[in-house]
Amino acid sequence: MGNSAGLIILLVMLIVVVGFVIITTITGKKAAKKEKEQRYKAVRNEIKAFLAKTDNRKNIRVEFEKVYSRKGPEYKYRDVFDVVVELIEPKTQKSIERRAYEVEGITTKIDKKNYATKWVVNTILDLKETEQRIAIGQKEVKLTKEERKAIKKSDRIKEKELAKIEKEEIKKIRAEAKENKKNPVIQRTTDHKEKFVPIRSKEGN
Structure with missing residues (x-):
């Protein structure tokens, strides 16, 4: 029992x-x-606003085709994305154009526990080059040994350049703080990241 x-x-x-x-x-x-x-929704609205400002196009439907998070030393502290979209005329439902944009998420700290991310369309990109970059990043296109070496070499150079710039900026901040007789507070503004898309794969809306 x-x-x-x-x-x-x-x-x-x-x-x-x-x-x-x-x-x-x-x-x-x-x-x-x-x-x-x-x-x-936030990114779609930003793209629509960008279209209205640069092309004077309004009431355009924006459909996402591909979203890819950029890699590399220059994006270590930045959330930058290649976004390929299709522009559609709402009344006729016809595709007008395919475009690529550089979209960046800028995260700021609101309080101790909360962060807010503002999405910004930096610029329109060359569609063909963007799709090629995404294909390489997603390993849809195989690179030769020489091409892989060239990319690694380029990344190392960029890392050194960025490290040098960062060192100079920190030195400048400390010098200014010392001059003002204040304790320097050096903090990266992008310690907390909110990713646009959790996976690097083809996305549809």
Whole structure:
């Protein structure tokens, strides 16, 4: 009898744990989906505003085709994305044009626990070059040994240049702080990052 009661209690506990895990997973997925939708909406609105400002185009539907997070030493503390979109005329539902944009997420600290990310369209990009860069980044295009070496060499040079610039900036901040008789506070503005897309793969809207 005692063994039976113990087994029942164990089964109940197991059901509770499994139920908790399932509910937590579902809730987490829903929250992640909602956050992703909000980011897409924010970026879509920025692209529309950019179109209105630069091309005087309004009421254009923007559909995402590809989103790729740039890699490399110069993007270590920046969230920069290559975004390929299709512009559609809402009334006719016809595709007008395919374009590529450089989109950056600028994160600022609101308080001790909260951050806010503003999405900015930096510029329009060459579509062909952007798609090629994305294909290389996603390893859809195989590079030769010489090309891989050239990229690594370029990255090393950029890392050295950025390290030198950072060192000079820190030195300047410390010198200014010393002159003003203040303790320098050196803090990166991008310690906390909010990614536009959690995976580097083809995305549709």
